[in-house]
Amino acid sequence: MNWLKAFNPSDIAGGMKLTGKRFRQVLFTANRRKVPMHFVAEYPEVKVKLAPRYRGRLTMIKDEQGEIKCVCCLACEKICPTQVITIIKGKKEGRKMPFPTRYDFEMERCIFCEFCVESCGFDSIILNHQFELATYNREDFSLGMEGSENMFENSAVGKFSVAE
Amino acid sequence: MPMTLTQTVVMALIQIVVLLAVIMAVVPIITFAERKVIGYVQVRLGATRIAGGHVGITGPINRAMWALGRVPVFSILRGLPIFMADGLKLLTKEDVIPEKADKLVFILAPAICMVPAFAVFAAITFFPGAEGLFTFPASFPIVGGLKFMGFLTDINVGLLYILGVASVGVYGIVLGGWASNSKYPLLGGLRSAAQIVSYEVPLSMSLLVPVLLVGSLSFRELSVKLATEMPLVAAVPLFLGFFFYLTCGFAETNRVPFDLAEAETELVSGFHTEYTGMKMGFFFLAEYANMIVVSAIAAAFFLGGHYLLPFGLQSQLIHALGAGHALNQPSILFFVGKVGFLLFVFLWIRATLPRYRYDQLMHVGWKFLIPVTLVNLFIAAAIKFVWM
Amino acid sequence: MFKNEEMEINLGPQHPSTHGVLRVKLRLDGETVTHCEPIIGYLHRGVEKICEDKTFFQGQVWTDRMDYVAAISNNLGWAESIEKLFGIEVPRRARYIRTMLTELNRISSHLLWLGTHALDIGAMTVFLYAFREREQILDLFEAFCGARLTTTAFRIGGLREDLPPGFLKQAQAFQDRFLACVDEYETLLTENRIWKKRTVGVAPISAEDCIAYGVTGPVLRAAGVAFDIRKAFPYAAYDEMEFDVPTATAADTYARYQVRVEEMRQSHRIVQQCIDKLPEGPVMAKLPKVLKSEVGEVYHAIEAPKGELGYYLVGEKGSGNPYRFHVRAPSFVNLQALPKMTEGKLLADVIAAIGTLDVVLGEVDR
Numbered sequence: 038m039n040w041l042k043a044f045n046p047s048d049i050a051g052g053m054k055l056t057g058k059r060f061r062q063v064l065f066t067a068n069r070r071k072v073p074m075h076f077v078a079e080y081p082e083v084k085v086k087l088a089p090r091y092r093g094r095l096t097m098i099k100d101e102q103g104e105i106k107c108v109c110c111l112a113c114e115k116i117c118p119t120q121v122i123t124i125i126k127g128k129k130e131g132r133k134m135p136f137p138t139r140y141d142f143e144m145e146r147c148i149f150c151e152f153c154v155e156s157c158g159f160d161s162i163i164l165n166h167q168f169e170l171a172t173y174n175r176e177d178f179s180l181g182m183e184g185s186e187n188m189f190e191n192s193a194v195g196k197f198s199v200a201e
Numbered sequence: 202m203p204m205t206l207t208q209t210v211v212m213a214l215i216q217i218v219v220l221l222a223v224i225m226a227v228v229p230i231i232t233f234a235e236r237k238v239i240g241y242v243q244v245r246l247g248a249t250r251i252a253g254g255h256v257g258i259t260g261p262i263n264r265a266m267w268a269l270g271r272v273p274v275f276s277i278l279r280g281l282p283i284f285m286a287d288g289l290k291l292l293t294k295e296d297v298i299p300e301k302a303d304k305l306v307f308i309l310a311p312a313i314c315m316v317p318a319f320a321v322f323a324a325i326t327f328f329p330g331a332e333g334l335f336t337f338p339a340s341f342p343i344v345g346g347l348k349f350m351g352f353l354t355d356i357n358v359g360l361l362y363i364l365g366v367a368s369v370g371v372y373g374i375v376l377g378g379w380a381s382n383s384k385y386p387l388l389g390g391l392r393s394a395a396q397i398v399s400y401e402v403p404l405s406m407s408l409l410v411p412v413l414l415v416g417s418l419s420f421r422e423l424s425v426k427l428a429t430e431m432p433l434v435a436a437v438p439l440f441l442g443f444f445f446y447l448t449c450g451f452a453e454t455n456r457v458p459f460d461l462a463e464a465e466t467e468l469v470s471g472f473h474t475e476y477t478g479m480k481m482g483f484f485f486l487a488e489y490a491n492m493i494v495v496s497a498i499a500a501a502f503f504l505g506g507h508y509l510l511p512f513g514l515q516s517q518l519i520h521a522l523g524a525g526h527a528l529n530q531p532s533i534l535f536f537v538g539k540v541g542f543l544l545f546v547f548l549w550i551r552a553t554l555p556r557y558r559y560d561q562l563m564h565v566g567w568k569f570l571i572p573v574t575l576v577n578l579f580i581a582a583a584i585k586f587v588w589m
Numbered sequence: 590m591f592k593n594e595e596m597e598i599n600l601g602p603q604h605p606s607t608h609g610v611l612r613v614k615l616r617l618d619g620e621t622v623t624h625c626e627p628i629i630g631y632l633h634r635g636v637e638k639i640c641e642d643k644t645f646f647q648g649q650v651w652t653d654r655m656d657y658v659a660a661i662s663n664n665l666g667w668a669e670s671i672e673k674l675f676g677i678e679v680p681r682r683a684r685y686i687r688t689m690l691t692e693l694n695r696i697s698s699h700l701l702w703l704g705t706h707a708l709d710i711g712a713m714t715v716f717l718y719a720f721r722e723r724e725q726i727l728d729l730f731e732a733f734c735g736a737r738l739t740t741t742a743f744r745i746g747g748l749r750e751d752l753p754p755g756f757l758k759q760a761q762a763f764q765d766r767f768l769a770c771v772d773e774y775e776t777l778l779t780e781n782r783i784w785k786k787r788t789v790g791v792a793p794i795s796a797e798d799c800i801a802y803g804v805t806g807p808v809l810r811a812a813g814v815a816f817d818i819r820k821a822f823p824y825a826a827y828d829e830m831e832f833d834v835p836t837a838t839a840a841d842t843y844a845r846y847q848v849r850v851e852e853m854r855q856s857h858r859i860v861q862q863c864i865d866k867l868p869e870g871p872v873m874a875k876l877p878k879v880l881k882s883e884v885g886e887v888y889h890a891i892e893a894p895k896g897e898l899g900y901y902l903v904g905e906k907g908s909g910n911p912y913r914f915h916v917r918a919p920s921f922v923n924l925q926a927l928p929k930m931t932e933g934k935l936l937a938d939v940i941a942a943i944g945t946l947d948v949v950l951g952e953v954d955r
Contacts, residue, residue, distance in 0.1 A: 244717060458783055466605050466710075554712065
């Protein structure tokens, strides 16, 4: 009597009921006035909230006097698994600690592991919350201390965002 | 009023143009509905914007659609312009013909697939009433004062014509798969050939139930009499036949759970892997037009067509309330609503069910559907013999 | 009169359902597979060799990129094998947090498997439903360590930081709705006649063959062997957890599906125990400033979502990096069984078999 089971549609009806229920729920709430039943973020217009520990792009920090906090201990350069950081030590007038004359960051190879921040004993670098890092030009990934692509502000590469 | 030859020709041309325009408009809307329905079922939003962002030509459209996202009911319509974008994309894509392909057959195949899918509509009755949908005003040149009927032709072998012409479409798929001279399309084409040949049989057999009950092959006569002149017991074979027919219809149109010819995760895209641009668009048009045909036949024969109640139950209502009652009047809205619901079922099923394997599909067709449709036919014959 | 030809077909490396860059060379007689040969190496990066040039601390980022859907399991194996090499005792709280995150990762890996496997067989909706829950788990990872996929979550000797505030509440919210979601997937699949037809009796491999090929994980357990490293050789905090090892006897695709779904429920149970019994204390052991190894070798295996994930490390005297590093990758070993499972079956069964083996090509090729 096994073939009689083929006439029992409960298995397919159960699935249809579930998908129908989801369809109904989303159909009536698919606008921004209602609490959404769907699980998508409408990305460029609405951005998801990032966790406080989010690992974005590497950024250098200045202290209250506008002075770069980095003292060229080279810990980040050593720990970096992909060797994307290059620091050249230098001196600056009126500053006891060494001062980085160059701090080069090759973002195209960066894997955002946060080892550099962890190794930094002076809290002079962080990973910020910027995740829109795509760009048309490879050169834009080479970040330094000067120029439009610098290590202190968010990079200008988030130019694909169309949010107004 | 007898029509002159000129009037007949002009009238037919008008009807053909209107019909084609409606199909061409409905098919893209179904593709849009497919995105939306499957999106909503999968707790996401489906298409809400068109490519290009908030700048340039697409800027105002996208901004308007973003604003529409706040409006409660109409937010479903977000992304509607995507069907125009789809069409534009297909038209402007580069038309690649593989070097080793059989060029003539490769070009012919989409047409062979699409022309029958559209030709089938000639025999479908959208509204059976003799008063037609509307009357042209007398001031109209040539066709002034004539009625615009709800069907193109009403040939007395309409159903045979539909079955015959619709099955020509499979040649397009097989030839397209073969002419591509590629391995996945070949497998897809062969699967499709075997599948459609097998499912023709139970499909015709399940359609024989209404034919037997009415004793006619004319689409219009069938759809009217099935709704209005059936005894109560006839609902049994019609009810069962509806599900058997729909199953076979899914297989005939290559839709999930029988989409083996395309089977994205197995055969990449099946028979149309090598097709680009509007040639692929033709295959799509044919598939969606076939969906409309299958839904229209199911709605007309099994779901009561232009009347309110399905499975011939309308005749009981006519007995109870009299033919003049408001609930017993035919309306094209009932028909359109039923076709629309069935098209929704197509998409709903697609979002829910997995896909059969090739041998299991054959198994279902030959070992299950053919016997049960035969039994159903026997029930219908018994009813015809005893009650009618 | 008729010429009988076999068709050779390349399934992949670009194909919708080979889960990355797997290439399977098939010889088809009609639709029947007469010969099946998986060809790998398209994603080879030399992870093992690279790690020999990196310090013990740095190597972890490459383990993220092996089985990228179960990065935390890989991190755990790496951290624990080095702790074993150096004899470091990890604080109890850190072990609990590691267990919790690893089990969440097992759920997310199984969800991805369920979604893609169902999608291969044609059920589209399960994919999105599974990703809905996976997204919540990834949010938890993001809250804990700042990344969703390549987590680099643990450190040698414990954790970098304690749990962020509100993490347990977020995890509990996930726990509360997850079981109902598993029922939802089961509604769509378990009893469905098409799903059963496509999976029952498909791609079988017996327990003897599994052991002969070295196949581990859910595939082995679905053949009736209750071998789970979490029970057999407990690590992290598994010796303090209560859970069952689900097994089945049918050894087919459907049995593997049932085993994995049940494993998700068991992982849910473990996570709940971790949340309830989470001890207080430090999360990092006392470590020397620089890790310099002695001569020694260590093999440490953990139960990754795909099977036995083993790390073999050889230490060199006074060196900060491993002298030799080898990964026993479960996907790589399990993939060997593919020809055995599919030869003589239909083309569609190959797709089901690739899906049910749950291979991740990042791990196969390394």
